[in-house]
Amino acid sequence: MANETIWQPLLDELKRWEDAGRVARFWFRDDDAIEPTEALDQLLALSDRFSVPMTLAVIPASTGEALAVRLADQSRISVAVHGWTHKNHASASEKKQELGSHRPADQMLDELSRGYERLRSLHTARFVPVFVPPWNRIASDLLPELPGIGYQALSVFGIAKPGAIAQVNTHVDIMDWHGTGGCRPHADIVRDIVRQLDNRFQGNEEPIGILTHHLVHDAAAWDFIETLFDVMSVSRAGSWRPLEEFLD
Secondary structure, eight states: OOOHHHHHHHHHHHHHHHHHOOOEEEEEEEEOOOSHHHHHHHHHHHHHHOOOEEEEEEEEEOOOOOHHHHHHTTOOOOOOOOOOOOOSOOTTSSSSSSSSSSSSSSHHHHHHHHHHHHHHTTTTTTTEEEOOOOGGOOGGGGGGGHHTTTTTOOOOOOOOOOOSSSOBBOOOBBOOOTTTBBOOOHHHHHHHHHHHHHHTTTOOOOEEEEEGGGGOOOHHHHHHHHHHHHHHHTSSSEOOOOGGGGOO
């Protein structure tokens, strides 16, 4: 069970929601899936154990039939499009980006269309028409073109912004990308979740997205996910929802 000192703020916030008769909606996105691995098995086992729906953001150019076979009996798992190759085209002085202003728009849109068709074909029953840009970055002039390809929503990081396409975003990343490369301190992640819950309590109606990357998880990351699911499972104030529920 959770370390009470670290997890008490979340327990208290969930209690506030429960006392108000309200339920916060959460969703879970895990990025960079390509093929079956032990790490993926560990993630899917947590989904099964706690009945948590998850969306895998899959890299289309690198994946194939093996992942489709592995997910065939995973009814709680959906698949979204994660770029095309997940290759950085920005210069060393810029933030990493596959879909920036570094290449012709037509070339990038062709890749977005190919990624859509490839994953829809491989994962017919699990595919969701949502685009997840690598590094959560995409040139703004590409956004109006996404619905024409078939995408119904964009998923990046942060509070959703109105625009040419609906957003279903993530808000809490468990990884310390600019520090240790492992899991962030659990207390810091808990604090971020509580802040998101307070934001929703005040009136923001978008679901809270938790972001993970199974291929780089250390023991602390796996422990955090398991404890979060455990804490949420005994509260009536938080509900894990599938991504497709939030599509128009």
